[in-house]
Amino acid sequence: MRIIYFSHKHSFFRKVKKNIMKHTIPQFALYGEGRWIDNPDFVHIEDIEARSSDLGWHIKAHQHTQLLQILLLKSGSVQLQMDTDKRFLEGCWGIIIPPGTVHSFRFAPQTDGRVLSISDAMLSTDFANAAFLRAADCIDLNHEQEDFQHLWQLLNLMEYEFQRVKSHKTQLIEHLLKAILVFIERHHSTRHAQHQSHDDLTLQRLKSLVNQHLAEHWKLSAYASALNVSEKKLNRLTLQAYGKTVIQLVHEHLLLEAKRNLIYTQKSVEEIAYDLGFKDPGYFSRFFKRCEKITPGQYRQALERQN
Template sequence: MQKSNIPHFGLYGESSWINDPEFFHIEDIESRSGDLGWKINPHRHAQLFQILILKSGEAKVQLDDQKQKLQGAWAIIVPAGVVHGFRFAPETDGRVLSIAEPLLEGAYEERAAKYIQPLLSQACYIDFNGHRNMFSELWPLIQQLESESTFIREGRGLMSEYLIKAILLLLHRQHTNGVIKDTNKTESSDAQQLKELIEKHFRDHWSSHQYADALSTSTSRLNRLCKMTFNQSVIDLAHDRLLLEAKRSLIYTVRSVEEISYDLGFKDPGYFSRFFKRLSGFPPGKFRALSDQPSI
């Protein structure tokens, strides 16, 4: 695969960012990809959260450095910043829902937060094959949202916001497969804040103590929370985020290993190479060579 800077779009193929905190967009898969040979090359969005709903057909999906082949009914969750690409079989039926992150920020303070927040932070696949009853509840909401986006009607923005939250709640139900989990509200909020802090400071190589101070808690309590929620320590979580960004840079840019190491806050490229090999199993150069293969 030819390497270049990672394309950064508002919507795919549109280089300008749509500066509207209440922006959402829904379209069928064919209208965006049909004229492009049913292929969307790897790219990412700065402030857009996306959901792809596949009703039928087939899709080869790339999320960061992972690839998956999906058939039938699926939902694909793509948080902001995740590199993603698709190749659809012709006549694949589905919708792409793009949501400006600020539109969802109000949900953080609502009762829906514990259901919606987990979907916003990590890319995932949600299987609806064999669960057509659940999909039959989801699809009319998608169609109604599509209708709201087409016609100018009173209360359109508010109705769209309610429909988006309903869609996210249904996706959460299917993702957890009906298992109800009791989550302490304070701990859930702290876990989400930790993820947001790591996103802001992973290049600064913060220590566990710095993250704990920022959250006004102790290092031991934060590590317990992190283990319980993510099954990792604070530092392991931060290192995983560094590794992910390193992989993105190695796969999708032409920058040298040295340039990437400095961009990620490493003062010594040699240490970066050892760090990368310890976590990935390969030196950076070999990882890049192994990734240098045709895109999906």
């Protein structure tokens, strides 16, 4: 297996265009370095300072369609936004950013930390469907200093191996990567006490189908047929796990995509409606108002006033 990597305190950097494209959420391989070119063996590690210090410690909103990112914050602070969730983190934190999550950072100057980027395809079969890597998450490690130090040392070892010329380097990196993921999974399991089962796998596959067919507005029967389960059982699983029916989850995801576009692009309400599969922009506006109590235009105006 071939691993692509870069790791230097002030590594190469291509200047990011100042103007965010009007009609899309910016997508990068790594921030500022062009769009993703399929590479199933891609792994990258760098200091937070290497990329953000040249940009005034501000990484604007963007997404990676094929990359999982794990940030380990050692000191300093960050104002973080992941989709519609805003957080302020200070001290020792782990941050999980799954593929497709729109995110931005505003770091305090001299913030110390590492960013590990992994091709989605690079994850071993042990972690390919792991729930803890499929939802954006922030892990407070301020009171878990021993575990934090172990994680930090693993990242240091990974960077060290990247810089060495050894015949078994790829194998070593795989082992280090697995150790890092095991540490994170342990914290997630402790906090959430989740257990994988056949039903969990069905729910994971459902999420994937919702993402793939969101703009097609699939009915419950289509999801049940694709998953080879009854409509009744599928609704029962989602109600038990999330307190929502399948269609409620689909509508929730439609609303999230609508908000992403209203927040991060300058698309018109009509453009967003058509992109999300609504044949009538008026119906889209009514759908949005039913969920949020305000129209898409009012939602965008409220955001502009806040900013």
